[in-house]
Amino acid sequence: MAKKSRTKARNAARSTPAEPGAVGPRQPCPCGSGKRYKACHGAPGGAVAAFVARPFEGLPGECDLVALRELVPAGTAPLTLKQDADREVLLCTLLPMAAPAMVRESGAIWLGLQVQHGFGDPSRDLGAVLEKAVAAAEAGESGIIGLTSDPGEGPRLQDLVADAPLPVTVHEGFDYWVADVDDTEGLAGALDQANEAAAPTARLTEVEAAYWTHVGSKEHLRWVMPEPEDALLTALARLHVAGKDVLVPGSRFVGMFRAHGLLTPVWDLPVGTGAEALEAPAAQFGADLAAALADESDLSSEERSARSGLANRQVTLRQ
Known part of the structure; x- marks a missing residue:
């Protein structure tokens, strides 16, 4: 029993970061290589390149x-x-x-x-x-x-x-x-x-970097946005409370993920929506989002609550 306990404790120590926010040796390397940290950027004399959180910044696309x-x-x-x-x-x-x-x-x-x-x-x-x-x-x-x-x-x-x-x-x-x-x-x-x-996918033409897809039995819109995260979260919260984040009847704004330093809001769509039906609603949402981003007034209590909920519904694909 003692040997098993020591083994368990040793494995836990190897897997747990020494400091809050640190990466444990057996955890995935944050560079996105798919390797464990100890075999990638945590390896002695191994990968030492600086991790870039927003690698494509500055490119028009x-x-x-x-x-x-x-x-x-x-x-x-x-x-x-x-x-x-x-x-x-x-x-x-x-x-x-x-x-x-x-x-x-x-x-x-x-x-x-x-x-x-x-x-x-x-x-x-x-x-x-x-x-x-x-x-x-x-x-x-x-x-x-x-x-x-x-x-x-x-x-x-x-x-x-x-x-x-x-x-x-x-x-x-x-x-x-x-x-x-x-x-x-x-x-x-x-x-x-x-x-x-390859899941059916289409890029919307009326807005930038918004992609409709049909995966399995579901349809989604995933829209990569360039705005700073804090400002975007605040604007999305304003639109959510105002009921302006529903693109088409039956659609639902479900959250967002973060990839390469940018946020990507995601909507679930009724099956059969297709990409064409999203063009005009997406253009309207883009205009509403621009207005919300320009709004510098304080958030209401309901908007603050919505913002907190949005912040908790983020998933990081690639930091």
Whole structure:
């Protein structure tokens, strides 16, 4: 019994942070790598890159980048390089085998957002992969470009791409993987499997970075917003109390999650709503939200209570 007690106590000590707010060695590393902290940023001589809470800040398409990385199954957006504007670069939600990048036979570069690595700053990771892909393309090479270790200091995505809008295309599946390939027989199985896992998704056109999706038996609207968290929570509380957060009859604002430093409010929708029916209500909500953000008056007691409830209904996907 004593041996079991000592083992239990030792395991608990290993799993529990030494100080409030610290990360325990067996807990997931906050960089998002999926590894335990002791095997990632907590490893002696291991990953030491600084964790960046808002990695895509400053990019015009920041909210859409977060959505493409965390929400959208199949989506693409062209990028323009600062130093090589004629180079075709396509940002993709997901590439085959979750590859960080691919250089196509044509010399075009495909850059993946949903990858298996994580070294503290996704923007720096993307910059490192993009640099490797450009070098390979210039050398006439093609194939998968990987990133297997911390890239260290260097340019981030913001340093390499032009300051321009991000025109997002949401696809029904991953057929774009083989759009420029003649022989797809060997890829058919992987493509079918990927397509089956892709939930129907659409980007609204009347507002920025709002995505409708149909997952299982439910429909949702998930809207990535750039406003500072405190101000956004206050504005959402005002709208909730005023009854202005109901997009369509039967819809319900259920809370929000935090990813890469931004909040994403989420609505549950009646099945059969679809994306088109949300366009006008979302535009109206956007206007109401702007007015609520500009309101500097004190919150009422009901609004304070609503704000507290909203703050407690947040889930962090990626800090």
